Amino acid sequence: MYEMQIGEAAAGSGPVWHVVARDHRATLCGRPLQPGGNAETDRHCAPCMTAFQYVMQQASTE
Numbered sequence: 001m002y003e004m005q006i007g008e009a010a011a012g013s014g015p016v017w018h019v020v021a022r023d024h025r026a027t028l029c030g031r032p033l034q035p036g037g038n039a040e041t042d043r044h045c046a047p048c049m050t051a052f053q054y055v056m057q058q059a060s061t062e
């Protein structure tokens, strides 16, 4: 299972939405999460999106 969580951007500044694997409690891009953050953003973490697409493709071909 995966969920979206706001965290610090992997590159640049400001918050972005990261993809988090629930069973690992880590973002797909490797950035630590900001616990308890109340930031809001419309931006998504590009490395997380790329990694998420990859794992979804792997899942669909198995």
Ligand SMILES: [Zn+2]
Residues within 6 Å of the ligand: 010, 017, 018, 019, 027, 028, 029, 030, 031, 045, 046, 047, 048
């Ligand atoms: Zn990320």
